[in-house]
Amino acid sequence: MLAYEYRHPSATTAEPVLALVERPDPVADEGELLIDVAASGICGTDLKIARGQHRLYPPGTVRVPGHEAVGIVAQNRSGDARFDPGTRVAVAPNIACGQCRPCRRGLGNLCENYASVGLTFDGGFAEKVRIPAAGVAAGNVQVVPEHLDLRTAALAEPIAAVVRGLRPLQVTRDDSLLICGAGPIGLIALLVAKHRGVGRVLVSQTSAHRRRIAGQLGADVTLDPRDGDLADQVRAHTDGAGADAVVVATPIGEVFADALRCAAKGARINFFAGLPSGAGVVGLDANLVHYGELVVTGSTANTNADFAEALDLLAGAPELFAPLVTGAFPLARADEAFAAARAGEQLKVLLEP
Numbered sequence: 001m002l003a004y005e006y007r008h009p010s011a012t013t014a015e016p017v018l019a020l021v022e023r024p025d026p027v028a029d030e031g032e033l034l035i036d037v038a039a040s041g042i043c044g045t046d047l048k049i050a051r052g053q054h055r056l057y058p059p060g061t062v063r064v065p066g067h068e069a070v071g072i073v074a075q076n077r078s079g080d081a082r083f084d085p086g087t088r089v090a091v092a093p094n095i096a097c098g099q100c101r102p103c104r105r106g107l108g109n110l111c112e113n114y115a116s117v118g119l120t121f122d123g124g125f126a127e128k129v130r131i132p133a134a135g136v137a138a139g140n141v142q143v144v145p146e147h148l149d150l151r152t153a154a155l156a157e158p159i160a161a162v163v164r165g166l167r168p169l170q171v172t173r174d175d176s177l178l179i180c181g182a183g184p185i186g187l188i189a190l191l192v193a194k195h196r197g198v199g200r201v202l203v204s205q206t207s208a209h210r211r212r213i214a215g216q217l218g219a220d221v222t223l224d225p226r227d228g229d230l231a232d233q234v235r236a237h238t239d240g241a242g243a244d245a246v247v248v249a250t251p252i253g254e255v256f257a258d259a260l261r262c263a264a265k266g267a268r269i270n271f272f273a274g275l276p277s278g279a280g281v282v283g284l285d286a287n288l289v290h291y292g293e294l295v296v297t298g299s300t301a302n303t304n305a306d307f308a309e310a311l312d313l314l315a316g317a318p319e320l321f322a323p324l325v326t327g328a329f330p331l332a333r334a335d336e337a338f339a340a341a342r343a344g345e346q347l348k349v350l351l352e353p
């Protein structure tokens with residue numbers, strides 16, 4: 001089969017590369033599934049892998065990335081008839097052990113012994129992907145609802161992450177929501193919030209192109225953080241109150257501090273984005289949290305339950321989310337697809353083996 005493989009030869013000798021290679025077809029073992037990949041989204045994590053900067057891809061790694069895969073079951077050795085060959089499925093990438101402390105508390109996304117499709121073993125940038133028995137048993141393979149096309153279903157993974165990030169914010173129709181950053185994650189948060197009827201969604205973003213897209217996708221207000229103090233701008237659009245909920249979806253330290261200043265009394269804030277390692281110490285005004293009774297939350301990755309919720313959400317409104325897929329390339333043109341994803345004009349780029 002054709003695969004877009006990552007090779008990191010050694011710490012000193014050669015640059016890491018992603019290249020198309022011929023590999024033997026994988027075969028499903030007892031308990032496993034083999035899936036013919038229909039589409040795999042390229043995400044920021046993959047760009048990080050391609051740069052040789054991902055901690056799960058150290059020197060010496062040879063592996064196929066791709067953790068946003070959907071496809072059709074080719075081989076079912078799970079004994080579960082729901083996955084008979086021909087079934088359309090989406091793969092939730094994070095396989096939790098079910099035994100460790102976070103797992104026992106329902107935090108499978110924080111599993112201490114996790115395995116992850118496309119991160120710790122071969123993923124979806126290939127014609128076929130093999131799902132280990134532990135993943136099949138844990139519910140990582142989920143049937144795609146009938147009227148949801150596979151291309152749109154490929155958005156389930158980032159949507160699952162957003163569903164998780166928004167949950168503790170409990171945004172209602174009466175709330176205003178500020179989203180900092182209009183990358184794919186910020187735009188998904190915008191779509192989910194508008195879909196849930198949130199009255200006023202403000203999006204802050206430096207790129208005019210992305211602000212335009214946010215406007216097209218339903219943002220009530222778009223702001224350029226360079227047009228003056230962001231907190232002043234947010235208050236001007238929220239009757240002086242500030243935002244009832246804030247999502248930080250951009251990896252820039254000062255935005256985390258700004259988020260607190262933009263928040264209304266009693267607001268909820270989600271630190272969705274991660275900062276590069278070593279850059280996580282940022283100056284926050286603790287008094288804003290104290291005197292404003294702010295609730296600051298974080299979220300990372302997603303669980304299989306989040307993923308199922310994302311598939312439901314997609315099935316209920318595929319036309320809402322479909323415009324996020326702005327590029328689809330056959331696997332043979334993977335280099336081009338990565339270049340497009342890197343250029344930043346695209347929203348979600350898919351590889352379609």
Ligand SMILES: [Zn+2]
Pocket residue numbers: 043044045067068157158
């Ligand atoms: Zn992703």
Ligand SMILES: [Zn+2]
Pocket residue numbers: 096097098099100101102103110111112113114
């Ligand atoms: Zn665990």
